[in-house]
Amino acid sequence: MDYKKQLAEFFKEVDERCILGLSIDCVIFGFYDNQLKVLLLRWKQTEEWGLPGGFIYKKESVDVAAQRILEERTGINELFLQQFHTFGEDVRYNRQEISQKLNWPDLSTRRWPDRTVSIGYFALVDFSKVTPAADFLTDECRWWDVENLPALLFDHNHIVEVALKTLRVQLSWQPIGYNLLPEKFTMPELQRLYETILNRSLDPRNFSKKMRALGIIERLEEQRRGGAFKSPYLFRFNKEKYRKALQEGNLAFS
Template sequence: MPFSFPFLSELTLDCVILAFHEDKLKVLLLRLRQTQDWSLPGGLIRKDEGVDEAACRTLKERTGLEHIFLQQFKVFGQVKRYDKEEIKEKLKHLVAPEKWFDRAVSVGYYALVDYAKVTPAPDALADECRWWDVQSLPSLLFDHQHIIQVARQSLRIQLNWQPIGYNLLPEEFTMPELQRLYETILGRALDPRNFQRKMLGLGILDRLGIRRKGGAHKAPYLYRFNKGHYDAVLKEGNMFFT
């Protein structure tokens, strides 16, 4: 009787899970067992599930969250993506060298999550799962450094046609906090008055009428996203945020 392999051979997922914490963009990484090398969460796709379903399953297993904002951003299908022989040697204690695919095509997703709601959990091949500042990444296996770079570029492009923030900020936040999120993603400073005018003009924010207490400066007002309006702008796009 032929062996039944429950996964789609040579098709994999790589998930770039992003959060915003202490004015820094963070990415969730796994340290593989008995190594000091890190990788993105991901893995194989079962034959009985869709690709998006597989990504949602992976994200739930790593974060404990459901209903995550998830965006497919690129398929990585180059013939030579990384040094396969080096990987086989590094990870031979986890995967027998002969079991590696001759070639793996990976579907890339990025997910935007609330840092405070995530419970990082390693998978069966990892000893550790934790957040890293995207500006200070550790040694990464495969082509995962490149995948993170492409995910960040895709996120910057999204800022030009869709709002971002609902999944990355706590329920209540100030305008300066929202601006710091955008500046962190874009990698440059924004004019506060223009930023506030643009965000309020979208109609996706509700001002709560109360101020953030504490701090040396005048306490800024608290806002929350209007989910209905946010979802409408998310579908329509065309923000032209520059």
């Protein structure tokens, strides 16, 4: 059976099983090599990249659907996952352009709905624990540097931008890092994560002071060896205190 037939069958099942006209798009952030990364998929038989996404089963909570989609793509289920915006523009992208790019010469492969509203989720995941996995529609799944994304399909560049903006705002009143860093990390690594997300440099003395004052990390005796320099101490998050800080937030206004 060739790809087109398979595709038609696939969409037939989606149409029967899932809510029509509503989809989920996921911006999966990871951190590696001092860069914030996003997990992207390359669509079958094309060079076109887009966000992982999917549809919602008729009797499935949207949050659960997002979790399912993420687990399929990353292989992990312990992650920070948050809805951040619903994209409901009447024309979100040029349909003709998309069908060309995806080599769907006509849209008859499925009963393509007039328009699709998409619910955006972003996830923060530990880069080292992820096994990127392509799905039925795609050939390749891999990390891209968030500052250097290609032109994505649909309105996915826009969706990434909104996710990133949300992440930045969130950083100002919630701790971030638990799901982006490995269990043990050094202070400079944590700092670089913050610097990357905020896109500006921070003073290491003040950063260290502030972070430790928050009381959500604890220093271990252990140090990381191997570098041609003073060995940095390792830290880890205090899970309980981190969780509390997440819930309570730290409102700036007083």
